[in-house]
Amino acid sequence: MDVPATYNDGRTALSRPVTLRIEAGALVILDSEGAAVDRWPAADVHLVDRPGRGQPVRLRCGFDRDDRLTLADDQDLDGLDRHCPGLRRTTPGWSRYWRPVLVWGAAAVVSVVLVVTVVIPRLAQEFAFAIPAAMQQRIGEQTAEQVLRLLAAINRNEDDTNRVCAGPAGEEGQAALDALAARLAGGLDEPVALSVRVVDTGMVNAFTLPGGHILVLRGLLDFAGNGDEVAGVLAHEIGHVARRHPIKVAIEMAGTALLIGLLIGDVGGGTVIAGLGQMVLTSAYTQEAEREADAIATELMNAAGYDARHLGAFLERVEAREGEPSDALAFFSTHPPSADRADTIRGNARRGAPALTDAEWTAIKAMCA
Amino acid sequence: MPPTPPAGFGRRRPEVSRRLAGRPSPAPAGGAGPVEFTGRRGPLFKLLVKNAIFKLLTLWIYRFWAKTWIRRYFWNNIRIDGDPLEYTGLPSELFIGFLIVLGILVPLGMAYEGVRLVLESASDAAQSAVDIAYTLVLFVLIQVAFYRMWRYRLTRTTWRGIRFGLDGSTWRFLGLSVGWSLLSVVTLGMAYPWMRVALMRYRIQHTRFGQTRFDFAGSGKALFGPFLLAFGLPVVLTLAFLGANPDLGGAAVDTVAGGAEPEFTNIEVHAPALLLVWLAVPFLYIWYRVREFRYMVGCTRFAEVSFASAARSARIIWMSVLTVGAVILPAFVFGVIFALAADGPGFGFMVTLVVVLYIIVTPILSYLILRYEIVAHVCRTLEISDMAAFGRVVQSTEEVPATGEGLADAFDVGAI
Structure with a gap:
C-alpha cells in the first residue's frame, strides 16, 4: 500500500x-x-x-x-x-521512567512522612522550649486578650470589665484555685509559672494559652459535679502548660500549611483539598497533645493524692451532654474520643482524697456570682 | 483559510501585511497567514472536563498529565506554514520535577519556617526583617522557576522535527531581573518598560530554533508612552482628585452634622469620574500588555526573518469581560438561591457541593473562553516575513533538561 x-x-x-x-x-x-x-x-x-x-x-x-x-x-x-501494533501509544510509558519516579517518589514519600511525623513535631517542640519564658508570657497575654474579646463577642457580653471573675467577691475562690494549681504543679519535674483565671461565660470549657495562662470558663464550674472534677481539668491544663502545647501546636499548624501548599501545587480546586488535608493533620497533632495532657494530669493527680478518675467521668459527661461526634467527623476532631480518654485515665489513676474542701469548692463556684 | 473554518470567534483576520511593507512577504493566496490556529472549543471542552474529573479523583496528582494533554492540544493546533508545532514533553517529566522539589524543598522549607517563627516572636524589627527576607527569597525562586519553565517548554517544542531551545543562564537572568526590579522601585515604576524590554531581550536572544538563534532589537523608550497612559493616568487622576478635594473626611462630617456647606461642591462630579477611571484600570492594563506584545514581536528577528503582530486589545478585553461574567453570574445566581433556601435540609452539603463545582468549573471557563481566544488571536494576527528561511535551519545537538517545571509547579507560574 x-x-x-x-x-x-x-x-x-x-x-x-x-x-x-x-x-x-x-x-x-x-x-x-x-x-x-x-x-x-x-x-x-x-x-x-x-x-x-x-x-x-x-x-x-x-x-x-x-x-x-x-x-x-x-x-x-x-x-x-x-x-503497527504500537500505533496508538503516544507516550513512551513508564519503562524508562520507573527508576527516577521510584527514587524520587520514595524520597518524596519518605520526606513527607518524616516531616509530618518527626520533623514538624520535633521542630515545634524545640522551638516551643527555645522561646524564653518572658516572651511566652507576652504572647500569652496578647492571646488571652484576643480570646476574651472573642468570648465576649460570642456571648454578646458587652460589659468588658466583668469578663474575668476577679472582683472582691471572688478573692477567696481565686486563692483556693491558685493553691490547688500550686499543689498539682508541685508534681511536675520542673516548676512552671501559672496564672489561672475564671471567665464569666456559660460555655463548658477551659483553655491553656502560652506562658502558663489558663482560662477556666464559668460554665465548666457550673457543670462540674465536685471539686475533684475541676482539679482533674486543671491538672490536664497544667499538663498542656508543662509541654508548652499552645506554642507547639501553633508551630505545627504553620509547618503543615507550608507542606500542604507544596503538595497540592496549583491553586483553584486544590485549595479545597489543601484545607481538608490541613484539618486532618492539625487534628492529629492536637489529639496527640490532648493524650499527653491527660497522661500528665493523671500523674499530677496521683502525686498530689487525688483521684484522677473524676476527670474521666467528667469528660464522659461533657461528651454525653454535647452528643458524640460521628466517626467520620472524628477524623477532623481536635480531641480524641472521650470514652478512650476516660478508659486510659482510669487505667492509671489511684484512689485519693478530695482535692478541695467543701468551703473551697463553694468559694470557687461563687467566684462569678 | 483552513478547509473547515475554525469555530468560535475571530474568523475575520486583520490585515497586517502593511506592517511588513518593503520586506519580502510571501503571504499565501487566500488570505491565510503563515500561522493558523485549527483548534475548536468542543474537543478542548471535553479534554478540560476529563482532566477536571481525573484531578478530583487523584487529589490533584493528575495535574501533570492534564497539563501535558492540554499543551499537546494547543501546540498541535498551531500550524505554521501548514505544519503544526509539536509538544514532546511527558507527564512523567513534570511528575519527577515535582517529586524532586518535594524531596528537597519540603525539609528546607520546614527549617526556614521554624526560624521564621522564632525570630518573629523576638521583636518587631526582627519580624519585618524576616518578612522582607521571605519576600526576597520567594521573588528569587519565582524568577528561577520562570526561566527553568521557559527552557523546559522550549526544549519540548518542535516544528518539522526541529527542536526549539533556550540557553543562557538562569542566574544571569535572575541578576537582570533583580537589578531591574530594584531600579523600577527606585524610579517609582518609571523604569518598568525598560525592565520588560531588557528581560525579553535576554529571553529572545537566548532562544534557539535548531542551531539558529533569535535576535531582538528594541528599547523601552517605545513603550514609555503607553505605559504612562495605562499606569500613570489613573495615579495622576487620583492625586488630582485628592488635591481638588482636600480634607474629604471633614467635609462628610460637616454635611452630616448640618454644619457649613463644604467649599468644594464639585465632588459629585469628581467622585464618579474617578470611579470610572478605576474601573478602566484592568482594561488599560490589558491594552498595555497587548501593545507591549505587539512591540516585542516587532523587535524579534530570526536570521533575516522579521515578525509582526496585529493583535488587538479590544478582542482580549471583550473575552476577559465575558470570562469574568461567566464566572460571576453563576456565583450571583447561587448566592440568591442560597439566600432564599437557607437552613433547609441538607443545606450545608448543597453549599459545599456547589462551592467545589464552582472551583472546578472556573478554570475550565477561563481556558475555554479567554486562554483559547488569546492563543487563537495571537496566531491569526502573526505575520512572518520569510517562511522559506526556516527551511534552512539545522537541528541542534544541545542536551535538553531531563525533568520539568518542579519549581514552577510549586509556585503556580505560567498560564498553559
Whole structure:
C-alpha cells in the first residue's frame, strides 16, 4: 500500500513530499525518484498525538528520534493500525521512567512522612522550649486578650470589665484555685509559672494559652459535679502548660500549611483539598497533645493524692451532654474520643482524697456570682 | 483559510501585511497567514472536563498529565506554514520535577519556617526583617522557576522535527531581573518598560530554533508612552482628585452634622469620574500588555526573518469581560438561591457541593473562553516575513533538561 506523505528528516526544517509504502513489518519512506530514504520498523511506529477527525496524521519512529511523517488526513489510519501494533501509544510509558519516579517518589514519600511525623513535631517542640519564658508570657497575654474579646463577642457580653471573675467577691475562690494549681504543679519535674483565671461565660470549657495562662470558663464550674472534677481539668491544663502545647501546636499548624501548599501545587480546586488535608493533620497533632495532657494530669493527680478518675467521668459527661461526634467527623476532631480518654485515665489513676474542701469548692463556684 | 473554518470567534483576520511593507512577504493566496490556529472549543471542552474529573479523583496528582494533554492540544493546533508545532514533553517529566522539589524543598522549607517563627516572636524589627527576607527569597525562586519553565517548554517544542531551545543562564537572568526590579522601585515604576524590554531581550536572544538563534532589537523608550497612559493616568487622576478635594473626611462630617456647606461642591462630579477611571484600570492594563506584545514581536528577528503582530486589545478585553461574567453570574445566581433556601435540609452539603463545582468549573471557563481566544488571536494576527528561511535551519545537538517545571509547579507560574 502506497500513501503520499510529507517527511521531515529531523536534521533540517524542510518538508519534502515522499511516498509511504506500508509493507509487512516496516514502513518504507520513498523519495520522488522512488529511492528508499528510510525504513521504520512497524513495531516502533507511533502516532505523535491522537488525530482529530479529518485532521493530518503525524507519525514518529520510537520516542527518541526527531524525524516525522505527516499524512494529509486520517483515511489510512486503519491500514496503519493493522501493521503497527504500537500505533496508538503516544507516550513512551513508564519503562524508562520507573527508576527516577521510584527514587524520587520514595524520597518524596519518605520526606513527607518524616516531616509530618518527626520533623514538624520535633521542630515545634524545640522551638516551643527555645522561646524564653518572658516572651511566652507576652504572647500569652496578647492571646488571652484576643480570646476574651472573642468570648465576649460570642456571648454578646458587652460589659468588658466583668469578663474575668476577679472582683472582691471572688478573692477567696481565686486563692483556693491558685493553691490547688500550686499543689498539682508541685508534681511536675520542673516548676512552671501559672496564672489561672475564671471567665464569666456559660460555655463548658477551659483553655491553656502560652506562658502558663489558663482560662477556666464559668460554665465548666457550673457543670462540674465536685471539686475533684475541676482539679482533674486543671491538672490536664497544667499538663498542656508543662509541654508548652499552645506554642507547639501553633508551630505545627504553620509547618503543615507550608507542606500542604507544596503538595497540592496549583491553586483553584486544590485549595479545597489543601484545607481538608490541613484539618486532618492539625487534628492529629492536637489529639496527640490532648493524650499527653491527660497522661500528665493523671500523674499530677496521683502525686498530689487525688483521684484522677473524676476527670474521666467528667469528660464522659461533657461528651454525653454535647452528643458524640460521628466517626467520620472524628477524623477532623481536635480531641480524641472521650470514652478512650476516660478508659486510659482510669487505667492509671489511684484512689485519693478530695482535692478541695467543701468551703473551697463553694468559694470557687461563687467566684462569678 | 483552513478547509473547515475554525469555530468560535475571530474568523475575520486583520490585515497586517502593511506592517511588513518593503520586506519580502510571501503571504499565501487566500488570505491565510503563515500561522493558523485549527483548534475548536468542543474537543478542548471535553479534554478540560476529563482532566477536571481525573484531578478530583487523584487529589490533584493528575495535574501533570492534564497539563501535558492540554499543551499537546494547543501546540498541535498551531500550524505554521501548514505544519503544526509539536509538544514532546511527558507527564512523567513534570511528575519527577515535582517529586524532586518535594524531596528537597519540603525539609528546607520546614527549617526556614521554624526560624521564621522564632525570630518573629523576638521583636518587631526582627519580624519585618524576616518578612522582607521571605519576600526576597520567594521573588528569587519565582524568577528561577520562570526561566527553568521557559527552557523546559522550549526544549519540548518542535516544528518539522526541529527542536526549539533556550540557553543562557538562569542566574544571569535572575541578576537582570533583580537589578531591574530594584531600579523600577527606585524610579517609582518609571523604569518598568525598560525592565520588560531588557528581560525579553535576554529571553529572545537566548532562544534557539535548531542551531539558529533569535535576535531582538528594541528599547523601552517605545513603550514609555503607553505605559504612562495605562499606569500613570489613573495615579495622576487620583492625586488630582485628592488635591481638588482636600480634607474629604471633614467635609462628610460637616454635611452630616448640618454644619457649613463644604467649599468644594464639585465632588459629585469628581467622585464618579474617578470611579470610572478605576474601573478602566484592568482594561488599560490589558491594552498595555497587548501593545507591549505587539512591540516585542516587532523587535524579534530570526536570521533575516522579521515578525509582526496585529493583535488587538479590544478582542482580549471583550473575552476577559465575558470570562469574568461567566464566572460571576453563576456565583450571583447561587448566592440568591442560597439566600432564599437557607437552613433547609441538607443545606450545608448543597453549599459545599456547589462551592467545589464552582472551583472546578472556573478554570475550565477561563481556558475555554479567554486562554483559547488569546492563543487563537495571537496566531491569526502573526505575520512572518520569510517562511522559506526556516527551511534552512539545522537541528541542534544541545542536551535538553531531563525533568520539568518542579519549581514552577510549586509556585503556580505560567498560564498553559
